[in-house]
Amino acid sequence: MPRSLLIISRQSPWSGPGAREALDIVLAGGAFDLPIGLLFLDDGVFQLAANQDARALQQKDLSANLQALPMFGVEDLFVCGDSAAERGLDPKALSLEEAQVLTVGEITALIDRYHQVITL
């Protein structure tokens, strides 16, 4: 049985390459068919804000890559509902419908389920 890996993505999409580089680990894991999960936590939930316009910042849009995650075999997607609510985002209106909304308590249990964790 391959070891499972949870990526906790904590950076907003346009604060630097952090969010994209966290996503790249996830996509690479999906390509190798590894059991991989992705949790959006703290400012990471901004990656799921609807109607972003990356072009205004002369950046490449990240949300299209996020939408493609299930296609790349990454289906274990989670978002911290508390992080979203704290930032004025409606947890039910985020751009990644597949992402399961979790409470802080549920996240503790989630982290316990994975062999290894990387927080970026």
Add this chain to the structure above:
Amino acid sequence: MKFAIALFSAAHAPSSRRALLFAQAALAGGHEIVRLFFYQDGVHNASGSVVTPQDELDLPRQWRTFVTEHQLDGVVCIAAALRRGVLNEEEAGRYQREAVAVAAPWELSGLGQLHDAVQDADRLICFGGA
């Protein structure tokens, strides 16, 4: 125990120093390091272009000595390194850049090497993440 160590912070960050101290302590304690993987700003720790003031710790040099002495598998993420201008001779040639910043004992390779290390190690220890 078999450790994989991932480093995400630049050479001047305290977390990068802690990563080296941890790696040294792991070996001193009789443990194995299956791989060091430098990602994000961590790629700067493999750079031979960093000049540290004389009265400060030259971390890239210390990493280089440590990896060479113990013949460790030191992998620098190629995509993260290209983005930050930390090229080896092969990549500098490929992209027609003059500056070569990284050489042996470091190897530039892909994120598959991180996943491979995660599968191989008992524990993945990360330094300098968010």
